[in-house]
């Protein structure tokens with residue numbers, strides 16, 4: 553089974569990094585296929601912390617090829633910071649490859665992202681201010697600048713001159729801000745080209761070749777299904793295809809090459825930024841989850857909105873992504889609660905919805921219908937197998953499986969690598985018969 557996809561099933565921050573790290577220990581190649589430095593996780597290797605936003609965490613394994621594919625938008629400044637940090641800490645970056653077709657995040661994208669959010673005021677999306685939306689907008693408008701343009705600075709300059717005229721007009725006339733200087737941007741990006749030029753190739757050939765050779769390729773999703781540009785809670789979404797189908801477009805592989813799709817779901821739900829969130833708890837329980845689960849953004853430090861597990865959105869994610877299994881993360885955060893709620897449906901006026909309602913206003917205004925399950929008081933963080941978990945914990949997982957109609961394959965009960973219980977024995981055999989390399993993702 554060479555093509556394995558890991559996707560977020562909620563609104564991002566599900567703990568995908570933990571699961572991809574575990575699977576990367578068994579992979580030959582790890583591929584990022586969408587998003588940009590709006591994503592992020594911290595990796596701990598032998599006590600040393602690495603903050604990664606663009607480079608797949610597989611880079612910490614000496615024999616794993618790491619690919620930033622065409623679907624990603626790259627801020628070269630952030631990328632170079634990550635490269636430098638890795639090299640300074642003794643991690644080789646020789647196995648990194650960057651797609652020649654990936655688009656660049658430019659300084660005007662960041663200015664326009666921030667200014668656009670400011671203009672929206674109360675209706676703002678709550679973006680990460682990393683220029684992601686404007687970069688994808690330029691890509692779709694066919695006025696984006698790609699990494700391959702860095703390899704021919706004459707072309708790069710011509711494109712930059714052309715687009716900057718228009719961007720500066722918007723920056724000055726619409727937002728009444730200072731225009732950006734062409735020479736400053738050009739010189740910066742010229743320097744970036746010197747550093748990252750050597751990593752730029754057509755990654756779709758590389759990825760397909762690896763799959764042809766039956767190597768294990770892990771496609772690492774960023775953000776989550778409900779933040780998908782097409783299938784998420786639009787307009788409160790990011791600007792890329794965060795779902796499993798996004799792999800095909802964002803990495804240049806056909807659908808038949810994806811053998812296994814693992815959806816990552818937190819044992820409760822969180823969201824950063826604006827937008828509907830039916831099971832949100834603006835209450836003591838929400839605060840409890842935030843503090844116990846340390847729910848603060850890796851990229852922006854913003855406190856995350858917290859609430860109960862929502863099986864309606866998970867069923868939707870299971871459908872949209874064709875999930876083969878679910879990895880449940882942070883189950884230990886729920887330990888100590890007397891009772892735990894699971895949302896089984898939504899009520900809106902006289903209607904009950906078991907599937908995601910078709911209209912955004914309904915998702916905004918609906919009331920969650922909860923089933924209440926008995927909690928567990930035991931510390932589960934050192935338990936190694938599903939059958940060791942308290943009966944109540946097993947009931948919670950079993951209920952999730954019943955409601956979502958997808959088996960749970962993995963459960964994380966703590967931040968360390970050893971604290972992931974692999975519930976699905978067949979998956980364990982399929983994926984983990986190789987030697988485990990050791991890192992820790994938080």
Ligand code: IMP
Pocket residue numbers: 563564565590591592677678679680681682683684685774775779788789790791824825826
């Ligand atoms: P953008 O991707 O910066 O444009 O932000 C759009 C929406 O996606 C905002 O609600 C962000 O909070 C959310 N978002 C973007 N990246 C992440 C992520 O990695 N985790 C969680 N939410 C994210």
